[in-house]
Amino acid sequence: MSEDVHVHPKFFYVKVFLALIVLTTITTAVAYVDLGVFNTVVALVIAVCKASLVVLFFMHLKEQAGMTRVVIIAAALWLAVLIAITLSDRFTRHWVPSNGPWESSTMAAPQSE
Amino acid sequence: MSAEAHGATLVAEQFDDFEQQKQADTFGMWLFLVTEVLFFGGLFCGYCLYRNVYPEAWAAGSHLLKVTYGAFYTALLICSSLTMALGVRAAMLRLKTSLTVYLILTWIMGAAFVYIKLRYEWYGDFLEGLVPGFNWAPHGENLEMINHFHALLPHVSLFFIFYFCMTGLHALHMVVGVGLLTTLLIFTQQGKNTQGNYNWVEIVGLYWHFVDIVWIFLFPLLYLIGGRYV
Numbered sequence: 001m002s003e004d005v006h007v008h009p010k011f012f013y014v015k016v017f018l019a020l021i022v023l024t025t026i027t028t029a030v031a032y033v034d035l036g037v038f039n040t041v042v043a044l045v046i047a048v049c050k051a052s053l054v055v056l057f058f059m060h061l062k063e064q065a066g067m068t069r070v071v072i073i074a075a076a077l078w079l080a081v082l083i084a085i086t087l088s089d090r091f092t093r094h095w096v097p098s099n100g101p102w103e104s105s106t107m108a109a110p111q112s113e
Numbered sequence: 114m115s116a117e118a119h120g121a122t123l124v125a126e127q128f129d130d131f132e133q134q135k136q137a138d139t140f141g142m143w144l145f146l147v148t149e150v151l152f153f154g155g156l157f158c159g160y161c162l163y164r165n166v167y168p169e170a171w172a173a174g175s176h177l178l179k180v181t182y183g184a185f186y187t188a189l190l191i192c193s194s195l196t197m198a199l200g201v202r203a204a205m206l207r208l209k210t211s212l213t214v215y216l217i218l219t220w221i222m223g224a225a226f227v228y229i230k231l232r233y234e235w236y237g238d239f240l241e242g243l244v245p246g247f248n249w250a251p252h253g254e255n256l257e258m259i260n261h262f263h264a265l266l267p268h269v270s271l272f273f274i275f276y277f278c279m280t281g282l283h284a285l286h287m288v289v290g291v292g293l294l295t296t297l298l299i300f301t302q303q304g305k306n307t308q309g310n311y312n313w314v315e316i317v318g319l320y321w322h323f324v325d326i327v328w329i330f331l332f333p334l335l336y337l338i339g340g341r342y343v
Contacts, residue, residue: 007205017195024187024332028180031337043333051326058198058322060315065136068143075147079154086158087165 006063016057023050123310135312142316146323149286153327156282160275160334167271173262174272175338177243177251182234183336186226190325193222201318204311212307212314216298219321223291230284235277244277245270276335283331286324293317 027046035042055061061068128134164171200215235244242250249270251259262269297317300306306314 007202010199010202013195013198013202016198017191020191020194021188024184024191027333027337028184031180031333031341040338043337047330047333050329054194054322054326054329058194059319064139064143068140071140071143071147075150079150079157082151082154083158083161086162090162091165 013058016053019053020050023053123308131309134310135315138312138316139319142319146319149323153279153282156275156279157330157334160279163271163275164338167265167268169262170265170268171272171338173258173265174269174276175336176258176262176341177241177269178276178336179234179237180336180341182229183332186230186328187332189222189226190328193219193226194322194325196222197318197321201311201314204306204314207307207309209301209304209307212301213298216294216301220291220294220298223287223294223321227284227287227291230280238273243273245273249273279331279335283324283327286327290317290321290324293320 023046027043030042030046031039033039055072061072124131124134128137196215196218200212200219203211203215238244239248242248242252251266251269259266294317297306297314300313
């Protein structure tokens, strides 16, 4: 079988490893520099880059069938839906004026007689 | 040399050939990893929500963690991912000794991660009073910083609940990963992974890299946020 399987040279994996170590160093160093809101942006962009390197080369996504890619895109999409809808609920509540907390009529305190 | 030449031990009877079996095996693992994304996703979602509600408390909580630990774990896990990837390569090339060495190296790094996290980092957090519910009374070498953030402390404890749940769930996955590596080592010694069918090594590798990716996100989100420059 070894004649049939596609095997990368060792150096291929070492290059990915070195790129990951360099990115880790950058993201740690950048945390000590004041970039305002961009600290978070840079940290997340670097994290996504590192994750992509691992998925593409260590996890051999480049050699996988197309269906695996669909599954990964679906995962990212559902995660985005989960976070986006949760945040959009919490941070748009003040858009609609409210007269205080909603109270169910059945839950209301009993009238004193 | 065709896959069939190796007989039934290489290709299970429900598959046409080795390639089909390999695709089914790896695809099944990818599906499982997608459910894992959403498993961790709930915690990431909660983290994201409360970080936006209490940004100062999140920054304060992050300051109480030690970046050195986070960076060290990241480097350790990247190293273990490299040895795991090289292990998969060795299994593809049917190199039993190399595979065993790479699996042992990965095992050591995974076990070291869990040991250092529990014995040193979490125990240190406990001594500094950073464990909500058990010993929540922040003190220790970061006392000045704690006094500075004092008004935020109730919400900082929420940060630490997320910190312990997220890193705890991750550490649990590391323990499972170390167990899987132990199984792989036994199978490798029996010669099962180096006779052409390297799929077990490949899918344990997928799991191991996934756990590494989770940490790649946990490191900046927990240890680096909030501006270390303050």
